Amino acid sequence: GANVLLPFAFHCSGYSIIESADRNWDARDSPEERSDSKLRGRDDIREFQFPYHWVWYMPPSAVEDLKEYGLGCDWRRSFVTT
Numbered sequence: 255g256a257n258v259l260l261p262f263a264f265h266c267s268g269y270s271i272i273e274s275a276d277r278n279w280d281a282r283d284s285p286e287e288r289s290d291s292k293l294r295g296r297d298d299i300r301e302f303q304f305p306y307h308w309v310w311y312m313p314p315s316a317v318e319d320l321k322e323y324g325l326g327c328d329w330r331r332s333f334v335t336t
Contacts, residue, residue: 261331262320264313276303309334 301307
């Protein structure tokens with residue numbers, strides 16, 4: 255019915271995460287090519303070289319964004335797929 259809230263799943267696997275992690279690993283060695291705004295998170299970027307960090311970091315961040323957007327779902331039943 256009208257009051258049913260569906261669960262939400264986050265798909266966290268594939269080459270896009272590994273590719274981004276590899277790109278961040280390479281980026282840490284050339285800060286002179288980065289703008290000041292990109293250097294603000296330089297200490298945090300090292301953690302993103304590990305694909306597992308993406309899995310633990312991104313879903314909670316996405317939940318915050320989706321809640322601000324107004325998405326109605328049952329967050330207690332959200333899960334991560336790989």
